[in-house]
Amino acid sequence: MSKPTDLVQGTLDLLILKIVALEPMHGWAIAYRIRQMSSEILQVGQSALYPALHKLEQQGWIESEWKISDTNRRAKYYSLTRAGRKALTEEAANWERLSGAISAIVRTG
Amino acid sequence: MSRWLTQLRLILQSVFNRERVDLELEEELQEHLQREIEEGLRSGLDQEEARYAARRAMGAIAKSKEESRDARRVNFIDDLSRDLRYAGRSMRRSPGFTTLAVMIMALGIGANTAVFSVVNAVLLKPLAYRDPERIVTLSTRVIAGSANAAQTSLDEQISIPNFQDWHDQSSSFEAMAYYNGREIPATAGATAEYARGTQVGPEFFQVFDVEPVLGRFFTTEEGKPGSGGAAMISYAYWQSHFAGDPHALGQTIRVYGRALPVVGVLPPGYRFPDDTDLWVPRNIGTEDMKDREGQNWLAVGRLKPGVPLESAQAEMTIIARRLEQQYPEANKDRTVGVKRLRDKMVGDVRLTLYLLLGAVTIVLLIACANTATLLLGKATARTREIAVRAALGASRRRIIRQLITESLLLAIVAGAAGLLLAYWGSAALVAVAPPGMPRLTEVAVDRWVLAFTIGVSILTSLLFGLVPAMYASQIDLNEALKQSAAKSAVGGGIIRMRGLLVVGEIAMAVVLLSGAALLIKSFIALHRVALGFRPENVLVMRATIPAASTQDISRFFQDLLPKIARTPGVLSAGATMAPPGHIESSGGYFVDHLPSQPDWTSAPNAVLSVVAPGTLAALAIPLKMGRDFSEGDTAEKPLVALVNEALMRRSFPDQDPIGRTIFCPYDKLQGMTIIGVVGDVRQSGPADEPKPECYMTYRQHLFNGNTLSVVARTVGDPIALEETLRRLAQETSPDVPMKFTTMDATLSENVAAPRFRTLLFGIFAGLAVCLAMAGVYGVMAFAVSQRSNEIGLRMALGASTGSVLRLILRQALICGSLGLALGLAAAAAGTRMLTSMLFQVQPNDPWVYLAVAALLGVVTLVASYVPARRAAKIDPLTALRQE
Numbered sequence: 007m008s009k010p011t012d013l014v015q016g017t018l019d020l021l022i023l024k025i026v027a028l029e030p031m032h033g034w035a036i037a038y039r040i041r042q043m044s045s046e047i048l049q050v051g052q053s054a055l056y057p058a059l060h061k062l063e064q065q066g067w068i069e070s071e072w073k074i075s076d077t078n079r080r081a082k083y084y085s086l087t088r089a090g091r092k093a094l095t096e097e098a099a100n101w102e103r104l105s106g107a108i109s110a111i112v113r114t115g
Numbered sequence: 116m117s118r119w120l121t122q123l124r125l126i127l128q129s130v131f132n133r134e135r136v137d138l139e140l141e142e143e144l145q146e147h148l149q150r151e152i153e154e155g156l157r158s159g160l161d162q163e164e165a166r167y168a169a170r171r172a173m174g175a176i177a178k179s180k181e182e183s184r185d186a187r188r189v190n191f192i193d194d195l196s197r198d199l200r201y202a203g204r205s206m207r208r209s210p211g212f213t214t215l216a217v218m219i220m221a222l223g224i225g226a227n228t229a230v231f232s233v234v235n236a237v238l239l240k241p242l243a244y245r246d247p248e249r250i251v252t253l254s255t256r257v258i259a260g261s262a263n264a265a266q267t268s269l270d271e272q273i274s275i276p277n278f279q280d281w282h283d284q285s286s287s288f289e290a291m292a293y294y295n296g297r298e299i300p301a302t303a304g305a306t307a308e309y310a311r312g313t314q315v316g317p318e319f320f321q322v323f324d325v326e327p328v329l330g331r332f333f334t335t336e337e338g339k340p341g342s343g344g345a346a347m348i349s350y351a352y353w354q355s356h357f358a359g360d361p362h363a364l365g366q367t368i369r370v371y372g373r374a375l376p377v378v379g380v381l382p383p384g385y386r387f388p389d390d391t392d393l394w395v396p397r398n399i400g401t402e403d404m405k406d407r408e409g410q411n412w413l414a415v416g417r418l419k420p421g422v423p424l425e426s427a428q429a430e431m432t433i434i435a436r437r438l439e440q441q442y443p444e445a446n447k448d449r450t451v452g453v454k455r456l457r458d459k460m461v462g463d464v465r466l467t468l469y470l471l472l473g474a475v476t477i478v479l480l481i482a483c484a485n486t487a488t489l490l491l492g493k494a495t496a497r498t499r500e501i502a503v504r505a506a507l508g509a510s511r512r513r514i515i516r517q518l519i520t521e522s523l524l525l526a527i528v529a530g531a532a533g534l535l536l537a538y539w540g541s542a543a544l545v546a547v548a549p550p551g552m553p554r555l556t557e558v559a560v561d562r563w564v565l566a567f568t569i570g571v572s573i574l575t576s577l578l579f580g581l582v583p584a585m586y587a588s589q590i591d592l593n594e595a596l597k598q599s600a601a602k603s604a605v606g607g608g609i610i611r612m613r614g615l616l617v618v619g620e621i622a623m624a625v626v627l628l629s630g631a632a633l634l635i636k637s638f639i640a641l642h643r644v645a646l647g648f649r650p651e652n653v654l655v656m657r658a659t660i661p662a663a664s665t666q667d668i669s670r671f672f673q674d675l676l677p678k679i680a681r682t683p684g685v686l687s688a689g690a691t692m693a694p695p696g697h698i699e700s701s702g703g704y705f706v707d708h709l710p711s712q713p714d715w716t717s718a719p720n721a722v723l724s725v726v727a728p729g730t731l732a733a734l735a736i737p738l739k740m741g742r743d744f745s746e747g748d749t750a751e752k753p754l755v756a757l758v759n760e761a762l763m764r765r766s767f768p769d770q771d772p773i774g775r776t777i778f779c780p781y782d783k784l785q786g787m788t789i790i791g792v793v794g795d796v797r798q799s800g801p802a803d804e805p806k807p808e809c810y811m812t813y814r815q816h817l818f819n820g821n822t823l824s825v826v827a828r829t830v831g832d833p834i835a836l837e838e839t840l841r842r843l844a845q846e847t848s849p850d851v852p853m854k855f856t857t858m859d860a861t862l863s864e865n866v867a868a869p870r871f872r873t874l875l876f877g878i879f880a881g882l883a884v885c886l887a888m889a890g891v892y893g894v895m896a897f898a899v900s901q902r903s904n905e906i907g908l909r910m911a912l913g914a915s916t917g918s919v920l921r922l923i924l925r926q927a928l929i930c931g932s933l934g935l936a937l938g939l940a941a942a943a944a945g946t947r948m949l950t951s952m953l954f955q956v957q958p959n960d961p962w963v964y965l966a967v968a969a970l971l972g973v974v975t976l977v978a979s980y981v982p983a984r985r986a987a988k989i990d991p992l993t994a995l996r997q998e
Contacts, residue, residue: 033143034150052147056140066121072139075146077153082143 018050018058020101023086023094026068030085032075033059059084067093194513198520205521206528212493213525216486219886220529220579223482224571225536226879230475232541232564233548234468236557242457243384243557245324246417251424252459253281253291253414253431256452271452272410274445275403277438278316281414281451284434287427290321291416295397296388298822300659300852302369303356307661307850310352311390312370314397322417323387329353330364330379337378338398345396346375350383352392368393369850371821372661388413407445408715408780415456428453447716460553463951467872470948474630474879477623479575481886484616484623487579488890490522491613492897494583501587515584522580523573530572534560537568547874549867582612613894614926617887618934624880624887625938625971630946631880632963633956634873640955641866647796647805648695649735653858654833655694656825656840658851668821669814672727673746675847676825680729682839684830689730690813690823695796696861698722704809705778706766708786715780721762722798722808723781725816725823731793733826734858741773741791744812754815756787761795762807779809782816800865802954826858833857872952884974887934891978895927899986911991919987927979935971939964 025031025039036059037050062068067090075081086094128136148169155165206213241247254271275293282291292315299312320332328350337345346368348356357363357377367374375395386392418427431451439446494501501514509517538560545555660668672690679688693699703718728744730736739760748755756777763772776786787809795805813823829836837855844853863870899906906919946958956963 032146034147037147038150038154052144056144056147064122064125066119069121077150079146079149080142081146082139 017101018054019062020094020097021048021050022055022058022062022084023067023090023097026084027086027091027094030071030073030083032081032083034081036084062090065093066090194516195520198517199524201517202521202524206524209493212489216489216525217529217532219482219485219489219889220526220575221532221536222882223479224526224530224533224568224575225540226475226882227472227479227571228533228537228560228564228568229540229544230468230471231567232537232560233544233555233558234472235561235563235567236559237552237554238461238465238468239563240554240557242460244387246420247457248455249289249418249420250322250456251416251418251427251453252456253278253416254452254454255410256450258448258450271413273412273414274407274410275399275412276405276407276442277446278412278414279399279404280438281431281434284437285427285430287418287422287430288416289419290318291414292316292319292322293412293414294319294388295412296391298657298659298854299370299393300661300821300850301393302661302850302852303352307369307852309657309659309852309854310392311386312393312395313388313391315394317396317398319394319415322415323385324417325382325385327379328382329361330377332379333396335398338396340398340400340402344373344375345378346370347379347381347394348377349381349386349390349392351386353380369661370395407442416453424453424455444712444714444716447714449716464552466948466951467868470630470952471872471875471879474627474876477627478879478882478886479571480578481620481623481883481890483575483578484620485886485890485893486525486575487582488613488616488893490579490583491586491616492893494518494587497587511588515588518584518587519576519580522576522584526572526576526580530568533572534565534568537564544875547871549871550864551868582616586612613897614930617890617894617930618937620887620890621931621934621971621975622938622941624883625935625967626942626945627876627880627883628967628971629939629942629964630949631873631876632967633946633949633953633958633960634869634876636960636963637953637956638866638869638873641801641869644797644801644955646695646801646862647736647794648858650695650858650862652829652831652833653734654825654827654829654836654840655856655858655861656827656837656844657822657854657856658825658844659822660848660851661821668817669750671848671851672813672823672825675844676727676729678843678847679825679827679840682827682836682843684836684839686828686830687729687732688825688827689733690727690825691730691734692725692813692823693798694824694826694858694861695734695798696800696858696865698799698806699724700781701806702780704766704780707776709778709784719765719807721758721779722806723779724808724810725781725813726810727813727823730826733828734796735828736796737794739792739794740771741789743791744810746814748812749814752815754785754787755790755812757791757793757810758789759793759795759805759808759810761805762809763792765807777809779811781811787811801862802866802869869952869954884971887971888974888978891927891930891975892981894930895923895979895982896985898926899923899982903986903989906986906989907991907993910989916987919989920983923983923986924976924979927975927983931972931975934975935968938971939968942967 021040022036025036025043031039033052033055037052037055040048040050059068059070063070063084067087068084069087070082070084072080073083075083151169152162152165155168156162160168242250244250253273255273255277256271273293278291278293282288285291294313294315296311296313298309300307301310301312302308303310317333317335317338327347330347332347333345336342348363348368353359353363357366363377363380365376367376369375370393375393381394416427418424431453435446435450439449505511505514541558541560545558548555658671660671676688676690679685700723701720702723703713703715704721705713705718726744728746728748731738731743741757744755744757756779758772758777766772767775772789772792775789777789778784778786793810796808797803797805798808825840827833827836827840834855834857840855841853844851906914906922909922910919942964943959950958
C-alpha cells in the first residue's frame, strides 16, 4: 500500500473540506459521503482518510470535537474552521482551473 | 494567530499527552471499524464475514496509526527522545568503550577549543576601542626593491617633521598623533621604580575616542616644551599607586627629576601602547622640526567615517612621494604604510597561531578517524542487533538515524569534557605564550568559543558517526541472521574501510611529526649557535639616573662600578646601553671623513652601543685587536671607538682599522678614533646574524644615556647577588629605579616565540602519534580476532609461528607504508609554510623525514606486534572448534 500521490492527496483534502463544510461529521461518515456523492467511484480507505484528517487538523483547517453519534456511541466530529473555509474556496478554484485545463487538453486529442 | 496557537496546542498535546492522543486515535479507528461491520451486516453478510470484509477494507490499522501520527509531526520528536534514551543505554552498557571514545574525542575537541580561544582573543575579536576598524598605524616604509631595501634597522619609525606634513596635508583622518613609549623612572610615592611611560602628541586620545574616567586631558599649554608638564595615568596605576583615590588629581609623580601633576585617569582596560602607566604630553618644538632624519616616533590615526583603508593609503602614498622629492636626504626611497592597528599588533603572531590551529585540527581529524574505527568495530559486533531491528520493521533511515544519534550523544559528552579541558588548556597556553603576543589577557572561554565547541562537536559526530552508520545500514539481513551469535558477519569491505582509516591516521601523524621535527631541529640549532658572548652567570641590573646633567649620570656609574667589581662573587663588571638581546640604537656611519652633504639614507648601517670599561670582560666578548676602553677615556680626551669584526669586514677589508676615524650620528658628529676590534655578537638574539657595530664609551657619550644596564659576571648563581647590588646602588644614589634579570633569562625571552611553537607542535605531534598507534593496534587486533579461524587452520596445516607473525605484520606494514608515503608527500608540500620560522634548517631536510619515517615505522611495528603475537599463539584446536 503506497502513500497516495500528491495529486490524490491534495484532491482528498479538497473533498474532505467540501464534505465537512456541509455539517460537522465523523470520519466514517466522511468516507461514506464521498463514496455516495461520487456514485461509488471514489473509495477512501481509512489508511488515507485518517492521516489526511489529522494533517488538516494540524494545519488548522478543520477542528474536531467528541460527540455522541446517532448510534449512541462516542465519535469524533470534524468541522470546518474559518481558515479552512478560505482554504476550501482557494482549493476549489484551483481545482476548477486545473480540471478545466486538463479536460481542454484531453478533448482536443 | 489563533490558528498557530491551535497547532502548537496539538503538537504539545501529542508530545506530552501521548497516551490520551493515542487512545483517542485508537477509539476513532475502532469506531470506523464498527461502522464498517454494521454496514456489512446491513448488506446481508454474517458477523464473521462482515468483520473480515471490514478489516480488509481498512487495511493495516497499525500503519494508518503511524501515518496519522506522522501527520501530526510528532514522530520526529518522539523518535529523537527514544533514540537518545536508547543511545544513553547503549553507552552505559559498554562503559569501557564509551570512556575510551569520549576521552579521545574530548582530547581532540579540548585541544581545538583551547587553541581557538587564543586565536579568537588575539586575532578575531575586535579591539576594545570605539570603532576599532577605523584606527590605523602610519609608518615609514623603505620601498621594496630600492637600493636601500636591505637597510631596515629601526625602520617603520617616523620623524616629527614628516609626521607634521602627513598630518597637515592629508584629509582622510579625523585625528592623527605621534607617540613613543619606554620604561621611565617614576616616583609616585617614596620609592623610585620603573613605569611604562608614553609621550603623546596632541590628538593622541582623539584617535582612540576615549574619555578620562576622572579629570581631564592635557591642555595645549602643558604640551609645550619648557612648561610644567602634566601626566595622565592608567586605571591600574591609579588603583595600585593611589588606591583609586579621587584626590590623586593634582598630586605629582616625579619623572626624570620633574614633578608632573596628575590631571586625569583613563578608563580601565585602556593602556595603549604596551601596558602604559603614564602618558605625558609632547607638543612639537622648533628644534623638533629641524630633524627630519631622526626617526624616533610611531604614529596612529583615526580614519574619518566611511573612508576605506585603501583610499587613505593612496592619499598617503601621494603625500610621501611629494615629501621624497622635497627632502631626498631624509626620505629617499621611503614611503608611508597605513595598516589597521589590529593587523599591526598581531603581526607575525598570526602565522604561528593559524599553523597551531591547523596542527590541532589534524589531531582532531585523527581522533575522529580513531573513534570511527572504534565505532566500526562496535557496529560489526552489533550486526545481529541491527539486523533484528531491521527485520522487525525498522526502516534503513531509522537505523542510520539511531546510530547518528548515538554518535551525537557521544560527541556532546566529549564536547562538554573537552570544554573543561580547554578551560585549563587555554590558561596553560597563555602561560607558555611568548611575551610579545598581544591581547593575551583577553583570552577566555566566551560565547564564541562555546559556539565553536558545539559546532566542532556536531561536525565531528557526523565525521566519525557516518561511516559506521552507512555500513550498518547495508547489513544483509539474511546473512546476518543466519550467522551464529559468536561470529558476526564481516565482509572484506569493513576491514578495508578500517585499513583506510588507519592509513589516513598515519599519514596525518607523519605530517604533524615532520613539522614538529623541523621545528625541534631548528630550536636546537638556535641553542647551538655561537652568540659571540657567554650568557651564563651574568647578572643584569638596569638602572636609570633621574638627573638632568651628564656629569651626575656618569658619576653614578663611575662610583658604582668599582664597588660592584670589588664585591665577593663578582668576577668582572661593566655597563651597557643595550645588553645583547635587543638593539637600542642604530644608524648610518662614515669612515675617515664626513662628506659635507652626508647622504645618510645610503650610508652603511651599524648598531650603536654605549658601554663602560669592563663590559667586554663581563660579557666575555673577545678583543681581537687594539685595546679596550679605560676610565681614562673621559669627555675631555679625544673621542675613541671600538668596532666589531663585521664592521671591519664591511668597511676595512684587508686593512688595519686601528687609528682610523669613524663618524656615527649618535649624539655628536665628531670623528672617533678606532682603538680596537672586538668579536661579533648576535645583537638581537640567536636567530639574527651579527650586524656591524660601533661601541662608544659612556664617559664620552651620555646623550639620553641616563639608562645603563650593569652587567656583572658572577662565580655562582647570579640572582643570589641581586640584593647586594641593589644595596650598593641605593648607597650610591637613593632615588634610582632598578630592575634585575640575567643574561640567560634575556636570551630565553629571545627564543620564547620559537619555544612556544616548538613546544605546542611537539605536543600535538606526540598526541597524533599516540592516537595513530592506538588506531593501528585496534585495527590489527580486530583483524586477528576476525581471522582466528583462518589462522588456526593454517597452523593446523603446518604453518609455523613465524609465518603467522609475518602474515599479520605484513598487513600492518602495508597500512604503515601507505600512510607513510601519503604523509611524507603531504608533509613535503605542507612544511613549506614553516619556512619563515625555521633557523638553519630547510623545510625539505632529508634527515628529518628519514627520522620521522623511522619513528613511524617502529611505532607501527610495535603497535601491531602485540596482536600479531596473539595470533601466533592461537591454539588451532580451540580456533577451529569455535566454528
